[in-house]
Amino acid sequence: MNTANITDTQIEEFQRDGAVLLKGAFADYVEPLRKAIEENKANPSWRERTYTPEDGSAPFFQDYCVWSQFGGYKSLVTESPMAAMAARLMQSRTARIFHDHILVKEPGNSIVTPWHQDQPYYLVEGQQSVSFWVPLDSVPRDRTIEYVAGSHHWNKDFKPTRFDGTALFENDVSEEVPDVDAKRDELDILGWAVEPGDAVAFTFRTLHGAPANASPTRRRVISVRWVGDDARFADRPGKTSPAFPDLDFAPGQPFEADEFPVLHTTA
Ligand SMILES: O=C(O)CCC(=O)C(=O)O
Numbered sequence: 001m002n003t004a005n006i007t008d009t010q011i012e013e014f015q016r017d018g019a020v021l022l023k024g025a026f027a028d029y030v031e032p033l034r035k036a037i038e039e040n041k042a043n044p045s046w047r048e049r050t051y052t053p054e055d056g057s058a059p060f061f062q063d064y065c066v067w068s069q070f071g072g073y074k075s076l077v078t079e080s081p082m083a084a085m086a087a088r089l090m091q092s093r094t095a096r097i098f099h100d101h102i103l104v105k106e107p108g109n110s111i112v113t114p115w116h117q118d119q120p121y122y123l124v125e126g127q128q129s130v131s132f133w134v135p136l137d138s139v140p141r142d143r144t145i146e147y148v149a150g151s152h153h154w155n156k157d158f159k160p161t162r163f164d165g166t167a168l169f170e171n172d173v174s175e176e177v178p179d180v181d182a183k184r185d186e187l188d189i190l191g192w193a194v195e196p197g198d199a200v201a202f203t204f205r206t207l208h209g210a211p212a213n214a215s216p217t218r219r220r221v222i223s224v225r226w227v228g229d230d231a232r233f234a235d236r237p238g239k240t241s242p243a244f245p246d247l248d249f250a251p252g253q254p255f256e257a258d259e260f261p262v263l264h265t266t267a
Contacts, residue, residue, distance in 0.1 A: 006088040014089045014130075018152035018206030019190050025085070026134050027197030029076045034136050036072030037220050040102060045069070047242055051111050051164060058106030058213075060163075064242040065259075067100040067224065077224060082132060083264035089201055090128040092228025095264040096255065098124060099242055101223040105213035113145070113163060115180040115209035117152075118225070120160040121168060122204065123240040123247075124255045128228025129204035134197070136220040141193040143219070145200060145210040148180060149188035152205035160241070169238040180207060231255035 006022075013020040026033075040063055044050075047064040067073040076082060077097055086095035105111065119125060133145055158177040160168040180187060192200065202208060204225070213219045234240075235251035247257060 006085050011089060011091065014201055014203075015091070017147070017149040017188075017190060019147035019149070019200055019202035019208070020089075021192045021194070022085070022132075022199040022201055024195075024197060025132075025199040026076060026080055026082070029072070029080055029134075030136055030197045032072030032075055033134070033222055034072070034220065036070035037102065037104060037136065037222075039070050040066055040073075041104070053110045055110050057108045057110040060106070060109050060111045061102070061104040062163075063102045065099045066102065067097070073100060073102075073222065076134070076222065078263060082224060083226070084266075085201070086130050086132070086226035087228070087264045087266055089130050090226070090228040092128045092230075093266045094229055094262045095226045096228070096231060096260050096262045098122070098129075098225040098227050098260055100225070101242075103219075103221045103223065105219040107213065107216050107218055109213045109219075111163065112212050113208075113210035114161065114165070115148075115177050115207055116160065117158055117177075117205050117207055119204040120157045120174070121241045123234050123236060123244060123249070124227055124231050125234040126227055126230040126232055126255070128230050129226065130201050131204065131223050131225045133200045133202065133221060133223045135194045136196050136222070137218055138196065139194050139219055141191060143211045143213060143215060144191050144194055145208055146189050146191035147200075147202055148207040149190050151207040152203045154205075157205070158207075162241070168241055169236065172237065177207070180209065227255060227260075
């Protein structure tokens, strides 16, 4: 694949289904990214959230907003064609980095990533958004991330919960995420076996979830999130995830801050 290009068909798929596979998109970045993960695990940020399952299985390491702190992450965000690809997929003139999310399910980790949308967790909103889920290990179809095709068009923002099931916002009365697993036959569930350096691009409103890692291999992933021209600060009833406690902003204002630079503008 010519990594600088996103085809019209891929844009159509992304816009229609809310998720599209980009085979081999970041294959050249895998080794520096793997190195960055080890550096990051040794030097986690204050946002780190590692789940250690009570059943004694291996941990699920997560960190956020660290792309500028580790060389391997930084080169993916600033030197790869990801920003230009984000603008194309979002059909936006600009692509602004929002944040990165590092997810390492160690071999045997029993934590299932529950079905959720990303949008309700965030201090940004808009229609133009994309995350690139980039695996650094081979992940077969039966334990890869999955998406409900078209769910970004449902016009719903479901209640955000942490991956351990606790509510993100107190007294949140918004609609619960539907029981996707119970409705698998009625829904169009997308998922692809992936290789290191592939990417799945999906919108912040696409429902997605991922199985535990009942395998003898690691499942290392960096998920990098972008917003487009229509991004605005959102009004949320509590601390978002990730949180930006030092940021001063007014809901509804254009989403502009030093933490979120524009990294691509279409000529
Ligand atoms: O990799 C996973 O387990 C979940 C990833 C995810 O939810 C995301 O990238 O938004």
